[in-house]
Amino acid sequence: MNNNFDALKKHASSIRKNILKAVYTANSGHPGGSLSSADIMSVLYFNHLKHDPKNPWAEGRDRVIFSKGHASPLLYSVLAETGYIEASELDGFRKLHSRLQGHPVYHKCPGVEATGGPLGQGFSFSIGMALGLRLAKSGSRVYTLLGDGECQEGLVWEAAMAAGHYKLSNLCAILDYNGLQIDGDVEKIMGIAPIADKFRAFNFNVLEIDGHDYAQIDSAFGFAKAKTCKPTMIIAHTVKGKGVSFMENNYTWHGKAPNKEQYEQAIAELEKAEVK
Amino acid sequence: MADFKATRNGYGEALVELGAKNSKVVVLDADLSKSTMTYMFGEKYPERFFNMGIAEQNLIGTAAGLSAAGFIPFASSFGIFASGRAYEQIRNIVCYAKLNVKIGGTHGGITVGEDGATHQGLEEIALMRVIPNMTVIVPADFDEAKAATMAACEYNGPVYLRLGRDKVETITDYSNRPFEIGKGYVLADGSDVTIAATGLMSAFALQARSALAAKGVSAAVIHLPTIKPLDTKLLYEYAQKTRAFVTCEEHQIACGMGSAVCEFLSQNIPTPVKMVGVNDVFGESGTPKELLEAYGLNANGIIKAVDEVVKLKK
Numbered sequence: 001m002n003n004n005f006d007a008l009k010k011h012a013s014s015i016r017k018n019i020l021k022a023v024y025t026a027n028s029g030h031p032g033g034s035l036s037s038a039d040i041m042s043v044l045y046f047n048h049l050k051h052d053p054k055n056p057w058a059e060g061r062d063r064v065i066f067s068k069g070h071a072s073p074l075l076y077s078v079l080a081e082t083g084y085i086e087a088s089e090l091d092g093f094r095k096l097h098s099r100l101q102g103h104p105v106y107h108k109c110p111g112v113e114a115t116g117g118p119l120g121q122g123f124s125f126s127i128g129m130a131l132g133l134r135l136a137k138s139g140s141r142v143y144t145l146l147g148d149g150e151c152q153e154g155l156v157w158e159a160a161m162a163a164g165h166y167k168l169s170n171l172c173a174i175l176d177y178n179g180l181q182i183d184g185d186v187e188k189i190m191g192i193a194p195i196a197d198k199f200r201a202f203n204f205n206v207l208e209i210d211g212h213d214y215a216q217i218d219s220a221f222g223f224a225k226a227k228t229c230k231p232t233m234i235i236a237h238t239v240k241g242k243g244v245s246f247m248e249n250n251y252t253w254h255g256k257a258p259n260k261e262q263y264e265q266a267i268a269e270l271e272k273a274e275v276k
Numbered sequence: 277m278a279d280f281k282a283t284r285n286g287y288g289e290a291l292v293e294l295g296a297k298n299s300k301v302v303v304l305d306a307d308l309s310k311s312t313m314t315y316m317f318g319e320k321y322p323e324r325f326f327n328m329g330i331a332e333q334n335l336i337g338t339a340a341g342l343s344a345a346g347f348i349p350f351a352s353s354f355g356i357f358a359s360g361r362a363y364e365q366i367r368n369i370v371c372y373a374k375l376n377v378k379i380g381g382t383h384g385g386i387t388v389g390e391d392g393a394t395h396q397g398l399e400e401i402a403l404m405r406v407i408p409n410m411t412v413i414v415p416a417d418f419d420e421a422k423a424a425t426m427a428a429c430e431y432n433g434p435v436y437l438r439l440g441r442d443k444v445e446t447i448t449d450y451s452n453r454p455f456e457i458g459k460g461y462v463l464a465d466g467s468d469v470t471i472a473a474t475g476l477m478s479a480f481a482l483q484a485r486s487a488l489a490a491k492g493v494s495a496a497v498i499h500l501p502t503i504k505p506l507d508t509k510l511l512y513e514y515a516q517k518t519r520a521f522v523t524c525e526e527h528q529i530a531c532g533m534g535s536a537v538c539e540f541l542s543q544n545i546p547t548p549v550k551m552v553g554v555n556d557v558f559g560e561s562g563t564p565k566e567l568l569e570a571y572g573l574n575a576n577g578i579i580k581a582v583d584e585v586v587k588l589k590k
Contacts, residue, residue, distance in 0.1 A: 105372065105373065106344070106369075106372070106373035106375070107373065113344070114341075114344070114369075115368060115369050115372055115373055117368075118364060118365075118368045118369075120333070120337075121337055121364075121365060121368060121369050123337075124333065124334045124336075124337025124338060124340075124341070124365070124369075125337050125338075125340050125341040125344070125369060126341060127334065127337065127338045127341055128337065128338035128339060128340055128341020128342040128343070128344070128345065128349070129341035129342070129344055129345050130341070131326065131338065131341070131342060131345075132302075132341060132342040132344070132345025132346065132347050133345050135302070135323070135324070135342075135345075135347070136345060136346060136347075138345075154333070155333045155334060155337065155365075158328075158329075158331035158333055158334035159334050159337065159338075161329065161331070161334075162328055162329070162331070162334055162338065165329075166326075
């Protein structure tokens with residue numbers, strides 16, 4: 001367990017820079033919702049996940065599933081940061097014949113556990129994965145990242161109902177609650193509030209945290225592991241585009257690439273904010 | 277005396293046998309287990325049976341997750357819902373990754389009967405065969421459904437089994453051989469025309485052949501339980517031999533088995549074809565027998581198509 005969050009913050013900064021580089025190089029992709037979950041993923045991968053990047057399909061591994069698969073720049077940057085893939089491979093993101101497809105594809109690349117992007121499907125897949133691991137008497141856990149706009153999908157609630165019904169305590173879902181989706185404010189387009197009550201009513205342990213506060217993220221994952229009778233939903237209040245001033249809380253950065261000037265400014269901002 | 281049993285029962289019985297043979301087999305249902313016959317597995321192996329409630333999208337997503345955890349899931353519902361409501365899950369999660377998920381879609385076809393058009397799947401072959409990596413099987417009878425289910429379990433990859441509600445005549449014999457995915461069977465030979473049939477229509481094809489023989493027309497009957505991959509070798513051989521085809525299926529004519537046959541024949545050995553099936557309309561309530569007659573899905577419908585296609589022969 002690493003309680004020195006400075007090291008995790010350095011990893012998160014490096015992940016953020018790679019997200020921007022990948023999207024800038026591809027000239028397409030989804031930076032906003034990738035940046036918002038970077039701190040959560042840094043804590044998960046470096047402090048909690050049972051995994052071995054050099055043996056990516058090891059039997060006893062925990063599974064991470066990006067149900068909000070459009071955050072693929074985050075997933076691939078995390079895989080580079082943790083050593084599943086070389087950082088140089090990120091240059092091939094979204095390019096022909098690359099393992100780093102626009103949206104993640106099941107086992108296409110080491111560390112990619114599920115196809116994600118068609119919203120709700122990764123969460124539903126997680127239900128089967130958690131049921132299967134429990135049936136196989138495995139101690140592995142399933143971590144699934146969802147978006148807030150994603151919760152407008154009916155399938156999310158079919159899956160949530162099943163997770164509660166089957167008491168999948170080996171499932172820990174994280175909701176990246178940044179409040180924005182492609183067309184604008186989640187609450188203006190199709191409100192999901194009160195989302196914590198909704199998941200509670202579906203028989204989840206619900207934790208609400210600041211998704212950029214490392215101590216809170218860290219203790220939430222610890223709490224989820226200790227629970228043995230219910231699935232957990234960590235509702236992480238986040239800032240879309242976190243770390244880049246002109247992307248923060250701006251829905252237009254959901255799915256577009258920065259130009260050269262914007263890219264350079266973003267990298268400069270992230271470097272300036274880095275823990276020395 | 278002919279034996280009459282439903283293909284869904286063959287599926288249900290096979291699952292019970294598979295449960296004993298293979299601890300990796302798990303079965304999921306969406307609150308229709310008494311109709312899909314998966315309840316038999318559920319009673320015997322409750323720890324490996326998951327009722328997902330009336331939620332077909334999550335039925336398929338969960339099955340996909342179970343396959344990724346090393347199990348062999350058989351997910352069941354009525355075909356209309358399994359193939360329709362969960363279509364995108366089947367495409368994006370199951371087939372794209374070629375996950376080892378088997379889908380048992382029962383109540384396929386117009387012989388669902390009294391429940392009416394909303395519950396009569398007439399498009400599943402079309403929807404499923406267009407997806408890359410998918411295998412599509414339409415058994416003709418109880419024995420074939422059982423054998424095909426066993427074969428689907430052995431095969432590593434997604435399979436859609438289209439099964440029926442009503443009791444149908446047993447015309448196949450798998451007592452001494454396994455079901456081979458992708459293989460068509462010659463049920464009776466002939467030289468003037470080939471009747472290619474799938475599902476319960478194969479029994480009607482045999483009836484039509486007898487009536488045609490009395491009129492001096494020699495018809496071959498080939499039975500195609502696997503729609504995808506198609507037995508193109510057999511199709512080629514019979515196109516060469518008879519130079520005319522009639523296809524028969526309890527499904528929309530558009531994009532079904534007949535269309536698959538035409539896709540192959542037109543590109544490789546252009547052959548006149550007439551297609552027997554449901555012609556771009558919805559079904560309705562009625563008894564299975566009444567419906568088959570009303571929609572021309574019987575020996576008479578086949579004989580009429582044979583008469584027409586023979587005239588097209590050069």
